[in-house]
Amino acid sequence: MLARILALVVMVYLSTGCVGVAVVGAGAGAVMADDPRSFGTQIDDENIESRALRAIRDNNEISAQSHVEVVSYNRVVLVVGQTPAESYRTQIGQLVAEVPNVRKVYNEVKVTVPRSALTAMSDSTITSKIKSALLVESEFPSSNVKVVTENSEVFLMGLVTRKQAERATEIARTTNGVEKVVQIFEIQES
Structure with missing residues (x-):
């Protein structure tokens, strides 16, 4: 039954043109089954991460000078990395907070040079x-x-x-x- 549901989800994503679908096998199904988040929340988390990174990258001034990673779990978002100015750090937090479905943002970006x-x-x-x-x-x-x-x-x-x-x-x-x-x-x- 789980295999049919996963196959259906993959077909829906492929039919909507989403190319970011990972290969779904028995291992992925097992991980999804163990995850305490609902399947919808897992998808939301992936979307939050990609939309937040896109919003940061779309700000050329910030993205050219900053190293930032975004991680979402249960719609709670952690932003880490380095940026050269406090104003950039603040903007990064605001950009992430504006992404749909985000419940809370932990902005842990440091004002410093990018890590080696x-x-x-x-x-x-x-x-x-x-x-x-x-x-x-x-x-x-x-x-x-x-x-x-x-x-x-x-x-x-x-x-x-x-x-x-x-x-x-x-x-x-x-x-x-x-x-x-x-x-x-x-x-x-x-």
Whole structure:
């Protein structure tokens, strides 16, 4: 039944001309089933991310001088990166907040020079280590938590219980290279 629903969704997207559809297989269906967000919310999150990035890129002055990433989970948006001016940082937050379906924006863009390629690689390694540790955790499905690392600062987003938030935070804090952990969790009562 799930396979038929996913096939239908893919056909609808293809018929509307959306080329950003990922290949949907049994693995993707399993991840979607484990995700505490509804399918519609997952689609909203993807749309929010792409629309927010497009709005930032459309502002040539900001996009030429800034490095920005946008992550949405349950319509809560985290914006990280670097920009050379506080006015750009403020504008970035406003552009993201204007995207349809956004419930809340955490603007964590820093006013500084863009991170180096070496720092970006280190951040990617930190994220991978944390995600791997979360995968082997029996406390909760890893799809409940999104991990974003920027300049050794780890942001944790997701729909979790208080106990799960504590465990995910502990995993992140004890990961080599992490300087700070920021919780952007929505706590669900268990």
